[in-house]
Amino acid sequence: MLHIAGLHKSFFDPGRGEVKAVDGIELQVPPGVVAVMGANGAGKTTLLRLIAGLLEPDSGTIAVAGLDSVRDGDRFRAQLGYLSTSTKLPALATPREFLALIGQLHGLHPAAVAQRLEALVPQFGLADILDQRIATLSTGQAQRVNLARTLLADPPLLILDEPTTGLDVLAAAEVVTAVQRCRDQGRLILYCTHVPAEAQAVADQLLLIGRGQVAYAGTIADLADGGDFAPAVHAILRPAVAS
């Protein structure tokens, strides 16, 4: 599904010099839900932006369903839905207009969009808010619309970078439930979060990132060993943070 080989990405920061945000990542990820965790500044967002085709690797390749992130440009991006803390919704539009626009930009026929909405509206509880200005929605409602947006074209890869940041407990739970519902045969969801409980709720696989490198890739169950997996995560990440 997702193939990452020899991925490197550095930034230049005037204060710190070179920052190796992603430093040699190799991954083969089959469909499923993968929780991505790591300390602040570990390189998660950089990795996810690279996978979303928003950043370009310094070296290495990223392929989804046989398409290359740099070479195949928009055809590659057609394979994914991307949500992050900087993908907000236009305040002056309504969810219906916004989703119609996204459909149009995905090259979907309006009829296809309508058909897709029939499935998504009940799944994300959007029926009441579809014609309200987005500015008037609560953060949780807006995030559900945003999630529906990523799924509109039914992409095989879903990249969710901290989808519950800024949400209250209830709204976060709603988003988690919504993500749980869009687990699908053949779809890969990369779910980045700082909350272990959320990771455990949505994902079965875990990808731990420390200083731009893979610190752990495997099942949550193996780490948790029947109980809470947070201590194991801390144990893995602490040396990376300390050094």
Add this chain to the structure above:
Amino acid sequence: MNPAVRAIFAKDMRELLRDRRALFVNLVLPVLLYPLLILFSVQVAQLSLAQPRPPPKIGVLATPQVLTALQAGATLPKPKRSARKQAAALPTDPTPVAQYQVVDLTGSSWHPQAVLASVDGPLTAPTRHNLSEFLRSHDLALAVVALDPVALQPAPLPLHPLPPQTTLVVLQDDGNARAPEIAPQVDAVLIGLRQTTLAHWLSASHLDPRLPEPVVVRHHSLATAAEAVRTQAAPMIPFLVLVLAVTAAMYPAIGLLAGEREAGTLETLLSLPIRRRDLVLGKLLVVLCAALVAVIANLLSLSGTLGLLAGQLAAVGTDSPLAGLVSVGAPALLLCLVLLLPVVVAISAAALALSGFAQSTKEAQTYLTPLILVVVFVAMVAVVPGLQPSLALDLLPIGGTLLALRQALQTPEMPWMHIAITTVVNLAVAAVLVGWTAQLFDTERGRYPGLVRAGWGRFARFRRGQSLPGGPEVLGVYALAVAGMVLGGGWLADAPAVVLTMAPLLLFVLLPAWLHSWLGAYPQAVVLGWRAPSGRDLLVALALLPVALGLSFGLGTLQEGWVDVGALQAAGEPVARLVAQLASAGGLPLQLLCLAVVPAICEETLCRGTLLSGLHKSLGPKWAIALSALLFALLHQSPLRLLPQAALGVLLGWLTLRSRSVWPAALVHAGHNALLVAAEVQGWLK
């Protein structure tokens, strides 16, 4: 149209229209404001007509004799535009005059009873100072001074000897706001005086007073007042259209990219499977539409108001540019719009690109303000009086078009050739700018402004980032520096001493080191060693200064044991000459600058900054110090100084690694060189 472009266009257009406040401020307000502003200015103009100002005061400083002549000879005529101001200078050595009278020449004739003051006693040597004092104390904008004993009486022919010439000096207080207004009137009076005096002389000689004027010139204006005004107003119209378009394009340009980035909605669009240039093009179309709609609405509002006000304007007088706008018809405006379209496209594209580089709307505003200034500045060409379209000016984007348009509006024939050339130029510029803007989001930098790739990745996308340059890389920089010194040295051989000493250091030593750190995006604090040292390290440096001098002198003297002293002196020869030349050019400070400060900074940056840090990374501290010291000594291309320089290099290298900054080493280096220069100057070495 491409469906993605259309979808983006529709979305952004809808958002623009929904933003009521922006719509009001950018479209409704100007459209309403023009009628109000014009009404207001018409009212003000009428008000100023209704209350005539008191005439300005003019003074005459002259003997009663001259005053009488003036009174007899002249009355103030109606002011004429054509009257030129004549330059008059105060004679350096004026003859003292027994008595001056100050007369108020207010009004249309010279009233003898209007004597303001008499200056008692001779007013000798009127200076600039006491005259301006005089003018100001009497609130006079202007005074006529007769400095000679004047003879204006009729003299019969033959005028032999010639009657003495009379010098009249016009003193003008340009600090007085009304001076420029009355100067032409006074000139006219004095010309009248000249003519009447001449006429007196002629008639005293029984000659026809028309004798000196065989040719009489009269002016007639053929154009109607409206036509004249239209010609004056013509340059204003294209200018106005352009400025309206530019200002109207700014708001959407800022909002559509920087605004969208600020609101956090841009990343969504960038992650979608559309070509990113379609995204930019859709937005560009919106900016363009907004600019055109605003221009058309503004022009309609403007001309509508002026049409309605035409009657009132006639009362104000037809020589206002506002009135001229009324007489410019719709076809002319349409022509402006069509010809300026490529310009507006180019400006919109540039504005959008600049907005795309900004991370916030505020940042976008700071980028766009200079753009507006540049556009307005170039557009000013169209308002320069007398400038004609020419092939060279046609090549000037914006300016050329405005000039051609001005001519098209002022004269009956169209300057087709100029219009064609400027349009081609504008289209080319627009194409380049649109192309450049369209690829804005194709680069990572465009998608995430502020993002800088590390290492050479700034230029090449294939290089794996390395945090700091290694030995081979910095040796390359050193090789470049040496090549520059050798090649450039011959090239600079005949330059003056200042250039000869400083240019190679700045160009071939400092510049390669700095460029390398910049191109590689390396932290300069590490790679160049440009980091503030601790106070302790500076103290250590001061303590090492005697050691450095001792090493340098000691080894130098030791060498004399095995080296031919004659050769040594010959090698010292060019240095001594340089020192002497610098002394004559600027003394000790220049000598120290050229031979101590600049060499220390440049050489330390290259040898203890770039070289040492790179070698340190590859070879460890010992070898790095040794090799960098050797290379430092070789840089000086002087076999005789090789050993002392190398020893100095070891010391400085150690100091730099210890303090992690080149400045302590630079301090020792500069102090060492300064003392050598002082020794040379004082002849201590002899």
